[in-house]
Amino acid sequence: EVVLTQSPDTLSLSPGERATLSCRTTQSVSSTYLAWYQHRPGQAPRLLIYGGSTRATGIPDRFSGSGSETDFTLTINRLEPEDSAVYYCQQYGDSPMYTFGQGTRLEIK
Amino acid sequence: QVQLQESGPGLVKRSETLSLTCAVSGGSVNSGPYYWSWVRRSPGQGLEWVGYISYTGSTNYNPSLRSRVTISVDTSKSRFFLKVNSVNTADAAVYYCTRGPIVQPTLKFYYMDVWGKGTTVTVSS
Numbered sequence: 534e535v536v537l538t539q540s541p542d543t544l545s546l547s548p549g550e551r552a553t554l555s556c557r558t559t560q561s562v563s564s565t566y567l568a569w570y571q572h573r574p575g576q577a578p579r580l581l582i583y584g585g586s587t588r589a590t591g592i593p594d595r596f597s598g599s600g601s602e603t604d605f606t607l608t609i610n611r612l613e614p615e616d617s618a619v620y621y622c623q624q625y626g627d628s629p630m631y632t633f634g635q636g637t638r639l640e641i642k
Numbered sequence: 643q644v645q646l647q648e649s650g651p652g653l654v655k656r657s658e659t660l661s662l663t664c665a666v667s668g669g670s671v672n673s674g675p676y677y678w679s680w681v682r683r684s685p686g687q688g689l690e691w692v693g694y695i696s697y698t699g700s701t702n703y704n705p706s707l708r709s710r711v712t713i714s715v716d717t718s719k720s721r722f723f724l725k726v727n728s729v730n731t732a733d734a735a736v737y738y739c740t741r742g743p744i745v746q747p748t749l750k751f752y753y754m755d756v757w758g759k760g761t762t763v764t765v766s767s
Contacts, residue, residue, distance in 0.1 A: 568753035577646075577757040578738065589755060621689055625752040629702060631679075633689035 535560045535626050539634035547642050552609040554637045556622035561602045566625040569598055569607045572636075573618040581620075582607065609639075617641045644669040646739045646758035653764050654733075660726040660763060664739030672697055672717040675744035677751045680713065680724045683760070684735035694742065694751075695722055729765050736760040 536559045546552055556567070564585025572578040580589040582598035585605065595610045609616055622634040650662035664678070671678055674697035683689050693703035695713045703711050707726070715722040726733055738760045742751030 566752050570754075570757075575759070577759045579757070580753060580755045583753040583755075623689075623753065625750070628705070629750060630704070631681075631691035633691075635688045 534630065535562060535624055535632055537622055537624060537632055537634035539620075539622060539637045541637060542635075543638045543640065545640040545642055546612055548612050548614060550612050552607075552612055552616070552639055554607040554609075554620050554639070556600075556605040556607070556634050558603045558605070558624060562605075562624045562626075564601055564605070567598075567600070567605050568623045569596075570621045570623065571616075571618045572621065573615075578621070612641055614641045644741060644756050646741065646756055648737060648739050648758045648761035650737075650761055650763070652762055653766055654729050656730055656765055656767050657728055660724070660729050660733060662724040662737055662739075662761060662763075664722050664724075664758060666720045666722070666741075670717070670720050671715050671722055674698075675749070677742040677744065678713075678715070678722050679740045679742055679754060681738045681740055681754070681757075682735035683738070684732070687732075687735075690735075692724065692726075692737075697744075731765050731767075734763060734765045736762050 538557050540555045567585045569582040570578045586598045597608045619636045645667045647665045654660045677694045677696050679694040680692040695701045710727045712725045739758045740754035741756040742754045
């Protein structure tokens with residue numbers, strides 16, 4: 534089973550700054566199978582990025598995904614207070630199987 | 643716009659069966675082409691995919707839960723269900739229902755584009 538490890542566990546930044554969130558996999562994963570989600574407290578998780586780099590409907594271009602093989606990144610530019618949330622990466626694997634990273638908590642000071 | 647709403651008893655006794663419902667509004671579970679999944683989040687495990695039922699009615703489950711889990715659908719009322727047998731404390735979690743759009747030409751889904759807000763399940767002894 535592919536294990537996804539996200540770093541850092543917690544990130545504290547100020548409005549206007551850039552956040553860089555990492556997701557590393559124990560085996561090579563096609564970017565086609567890599568997605569990112571945002572989860573604010575009390576709300577439904579929201580799909581941000583799929584296919585490694587394609588923004589979901591309604592997601593602002595401040596959010597971008599990149600990476601390949603075992604190293605993927607979610608970048609959030611020009612941070613806003615509403616970006617405070619936990620961010621998860623997720624991959625699709627054979628069987629089929631869907632696995633998630635443990636999450637990165639982003640705090641906007 | 644499709645919305646999902648989970649419901650079910652918040653408290654289940656250990657060794658009993660957990661039953662949850664996901665109501666689909668703004669769409670239909672059999673209108674296709676989508677897969678309908680359950681995902682749970684527990685303090686010790688993070689997010690864990692439980693299983694899915696497809697628009698054709700086929701199911702697949704996380705191997706770690708396969709022996710205890712059943713997902714079914716009521717197309718007439720646009721709902722789908724989760725049953726977990728013989729629950730234990732490790733099954734305590736927030737349970738989410740989700741939708742996964744099919745990708746052509748593989749007819750599989752790789753991500754979940756709609757999620758419910760989740761329902762909390764506590765397991766008592």
